[in-house]
Amino acid sequence: MHATKKTIVSAVTGLALLAVAPTTALAGPTKTDGWTFCGSSDANWTTSTQGRSGTVTVTGECTVAKANWRLDVYVNGEWWVYSTGSVKAGTHTLKVVAPSMPKPNDKRGNYTYAKITYTAGQTWKNVYEEDLGYLPCKGCTS
Amino acid sequence: MRAHSVLSAVATLTLVPVVAAAPAQAAPDLSWRCGEISVHYTFDNDQTGGWWVVTTSMNCSPGNWPKRYTNEIYDRPFTKYHLFEHTGYVNRGYDKTIIIDATPAKANKSACVRAGSILYFPDNQNEAASKDKNSCFKTAAP
Numbered sequence: 001m002h003a004t005k006k007t008i009v010s011a012v013t014g015l016a017l018l019a020v021a022p023t024t025a026l027a028g029p030t031k032t033d034g035w036t037f038c039g040s041s042d043a044n045w046t047t048s049t050q051g052r053s054g055t056v057t058v059t060g061e062c063t064v065a066k067a068n069w070r071l072d073v074y075v076n077g078e079w080w081v082y083s084t085g086s087v088k089a090g091t092h093t094l095k096v097v098a099p100s101m102p103k104p105n106d107k108r109g110n111y112t113y114a115k116i117t118y119t120a121g122q123t124w125k126n127v128y129e130e131d132l133g134y135l136p137c138k139g140c141t142s
Numbered sequence: 143m144r145a146h147s148v149l150s151a152v153a154t155l156t157l158v159p160v161v162a163a164a165p166a167q168a169a170p171d172l173s174w175r176c177g178e179i180s181v182h183y184t185f186d187n188d189q190t191g192g193w194w195v196v197t198t199s200m201n202c203s204p205g206n207w208p209k210r211y212t213n214e215i216y217d218r219p220f221t222k223y224h225l226f227e228h229t230g231y232v233n234r235g236y237d238k239t240i241i242i243d244a245t246p247a248k249a250n251k252s253a254c255v256r257a258g259s260i261l262y263f264p265d266n267q268n269e270a271a272s273k274d275k276n277s278c279f280k281t282a283a284p
Binding site: 039040041042043108126127128129130131133134 | 218275276
């Protein structure tokens with residue numbers, strides 16, 4: 001079920017974040033997302049191999065002169081591929097290539113979503129999730 | 143100013159019996175946090191059409207400290223808010239479910255959930271912890 005898949009993904013993300021934020025609260029609030037300086041506006045999957053490989057493309061926009069970005073793609077709850085870079089103010093396109101995709105564990109395909117993390121300087125971070133849904137994968141065997 | 147608020151929080155915690163204040167995980171008493179925000183969306187349909195059931199859940203602990211929650215759900219490209227909720231100071235967790243109609247595939251519309259939780263120290267109402275989540279998904283029938 002769609003909802004179950006999202007639960008697994010949320011749990012994975014939750015564990016990762018707990019590991020890096022033990023007693024940060026003692027030092028004061030770390031609300032690094034208080035300022036929205038970048039945002040994602042769309043995400044798409046394109047494939048020329050019937051889903052066995054493809055590219056995730058995210059469009060976004062930033063209001064700061066320079067921001068660093070990281071694009072992580074999760075497939076069936078598993079961290080799969082990532083790319084990083086930096087962008088200037090204005091609209092931009094982020095891409096990451098998945099040279100292979102797994103065999104789906106759902107008849108609808110590989111449940112995929114992208115996580116985009118923008119950072120500005122040392123302190124500020126904006127994180128966005130873009131759901132790509134179930135991606136069919138003809139001929140995916142492993 | 144920051145040191146004063148931390149000392150106050152520590153003093154408050156040590157006065158509370160350990161059994162009542164112990165969080166679910168086996169962490170020391172000196173821990174306050176906002177949990178991972180969970181956003182679930184499930185597609186359903188009948189003969190009249192399709193829709194998305196969108197659920198946002200968040201909470202912070204300790205249970206008796208004040209919290210505020212924000213939950214904004216809007217379409218993309220933006221035309222309107224499906225939900226725009228900013229709570230006052232509450233002691234409970236937050237759970238909200240709304241229904242969004244599916245959109246035609248040609249329109250290439252998405253829905254975005256922008257949710258946040260903030261936990262405050264009980265004595266001076268400074269921020270103790272917070273979490274944010276931005277999650278978008280396409281609202282065409284899958």
